[in-house]
Amino acid sequence: MDKGSKQELSQALFDMETEIKLLDSSVSNNLLNYLNKVKSTIANVFFFNDDGEAVDVRTDLKCPHCESKVYDNRAKKRDPNDSYYKTKKPDFGCSNFEPESCSGGTWKNNDIDSGVWFSASWWLSSTKIPVEWNI
Numbered sequence: 001m002d003k004g005s006k007q008e009l010s011q012a013l014f015d016m017e018t019e020i021k022l023l024d025s026s027v028s029n030n031l032l033n034y035l036n037k038v039k040s041t042i043a044n045v046f047f048f049n050d051d052g053e054a055v056d057v058r059t060d061l062k063c064p065h066c067e068s069k070v071y072d073n074r075a076k077k078r079d080p081n082d083s084y085y086k087t088k089k090p091d092f093g094c095s096n097f098e099p100e101s102c103s104g105g106t107w108k109n110n111d112i113d114s115g116v117w118f119s120a121s122w123w124l125s126s127t128k129i130p131v132e133w134n135i
Contacts, residue, residue, distance in 0.1 A: 013039065061092065064130045065104030065120050068096035074124070090121035092129070 013035070020031045061070035073089045096102040097119050104120025122129045129135055 009042070013042075058133070058135075061133055063094040063096060063102060063104060063120055064132075066094065066096050066102035068094055068102065070094055070120075091124045092122040094120035096120075 017032070017035060020028050020035060022028075023031070055074070057075045058072040061072060062068065063070050071093050072091070073093060074091050077089060077091065094102055094104060097105075097117060099105060099107070099117045102120055106118050108114040108116035108118065124135070
């Protein structure tokens with residue numbers, strides 16, 4: 001989907017939500033629920049940044065520590081129906097959960113005895129996002 005089409009879709013969703021909120025609450029609540037389902041479905045393909053611009057979900061990212069696939073969680077964090085991803089997940093996370101094969105992760109509280117391993121992860125606000133990702 002080209003940038004112009006994404007912007008049109010973004011504007012259409014915004015306009016639809018605005019119009020629904022003007023309706024009687026007995027009708028608008030059901031319509032807003034349907035609209036949120038549509039937004040969740042769209043979030044599987046791309047997400048909207050804070051400026052309302054649609055951005056493609058990246059599926060080509062590799063971990064710089066182990067070359068495993070990196071998950072782009074940005075869309076899930078924007079999904080109104082997925083509260084788990086809103087605060088607890090990084091924007092990007094390595095799919096490799098094995099401490100022996102990925103040096104980018106960390107033990108909980110930096111304590112190997114905790115037995116809890118967090119795979120390599122990155123937030124958009126981090127300066128450690130690999131430059132080769134072009135983000």
